[in-house]
Amino acid sequence: MRADRLVSIMLLLQANGRMTAGGLAERLEVSRRTIHRDLEALGMAGVPVVVDRGAAGGASLIDGYRTDLTGFSQPELRALLAFGAGDLAGDLGMRPALDSASRKLAAAAGDGRTRSLQQRVLIDGDSWGRVRTVPEHLARVQNALWSERRLRLRYRRGEERVVERVVEPYGLVSKRGTWYLLAGVEGTRRVYRVSRIEDAEILPDAFERPPDFDLAQAWAEAVAGFRTAEPVRVVLRPRPDRAAQLARVYGESVVEQREDGLLELEFSSVEAAACLLAGFGGAVEAVSPDVLRRHLADLGRELVETYVDPGPPCSYGRQEEP
Structure with a gap:
């Protein structure tokens, strides 16, 4: 307009x-x-x-002319300008509104340091090596969230199992660029990863949000629940030139760094440990537990079967005679 x-x-x-x-x-x-x-x-x-x-x-x-936005101190305005999550607002279709609000805040701030803040502070919440994608059904989930209508979801759990649920969407949370839905399901509260939603249908019937629901508190409780699950302790033998990298990447998971070069780490599951460690190839050996070694061996065999051309029978390593 x-x-x-x-x-x-x-x-x-x-x-x-x-x-x-x-x-x-x-x-x-x-x-x-x-x-x-x-x-x-x-x-x-x-x-x-x-x-x-x-x-x-x-x-x-003309010098001295300005519109005014009252009620904000200069530090408050700088904080709002610095922490406006542009990528996340874009995921939710709110980027134009955020840009407009940022212009108004910058105009209200008025001083040169605040105007140049975007050239001094940048917050990137994505992980390294990750291609940012917006989940297919995020917009529909958001629409149901704002209109307070139930959703019928087809949700993929694991690799193949797909379940159908009717949920009451309470809130959306973005953690390192990954969107999660907190929803009510048959009197309980569940967390769904939005990228695993294969289909979402907004139902005509509305619901009432619990009057005492607090999104930040609910998410903190969900995260605490994930962390209190029994962890899997693993012992690794990294190659000397990769030990520092391993400790840096998985620093929060390191339980002990031994003098003999072995590392003890904790993971949420054997499967999670195997998937993460497979990226190091032969640079990191899993010493224990045995179930992790078997899982990594299975992954290795699957990769060989997928990517290695077997060639003619019995020809591997042989040379043609002159």
């Missing part, structure tokens, strides 16, 4: 000082001609916009 764009132009000029028509057009995704018309409209509405022509020209507001 044009009214929103006019406000955005005013806030951009207030936050950044002088801006060219091209810069405004790029930020607001419109043409330069549209920007020129909007600047004229602002001037006619009484906003003191100054437009300088020429190569060094641009649009600016």
Whole structure:
């Protein structure tokens, strides 16, 4: 809408000082001609916009003119600008609203240090080596969450098992870029990984959220439940040149680092340990437990069967005679 764009132009000029028509057009995704018309409209509405022509020209507001957003201290405004989670807002379809709110906050802050905060502090919540993807059914889950309607889910547990559940969505949580749904199911509370939802249908019947439900507390309790499950302790023999990397990557899991070079770590399950350690190949040997060694051996055989071309029978390692 044009009214929103006019406000955005005013806030951009207030936050950044002088801006060219091209810069405004790029930020607001419109043409330069549209920007020129909007600047004229602002001037006619009484906003003191100054437009300088020429190569060094641009649009600016008369010194001292500003809109105001009261109630925030400078540290509070900087905190809001720094911790606005852009990627997560994009996942939820809220990126345009977040950008607009950020412009208003930056304009309200007014000082140069706050305006340049985005060039000084960047928070990236994703893990290394991870390609960010938005779960297919996140938007539908979010719609049910806001409208307080039940969801019928087809949910994949493990590799092959798919179950169907009717749930009451209470809240969404993002942890390191992975989205989780906290929901009520038949009087209990469950956590679902949104990327494992194979289908989601919003049902017509509404539900009432528990009046005492607190999302942060519920998530903390869920995390505590995951951590109190009986861990699996493993003993590893890393190659000397990889020991430091292993200890750094899995530092929170390290229980003991022995003088003989062995490491003791704790994992949530044998399967989780095997999947994580397989990425180190032969650089890390699992000394114990035996069930982990067998699991890694099974993974190795599966990889060989999948990727190694057996070639002609009995030809491996043989050379043709001259």
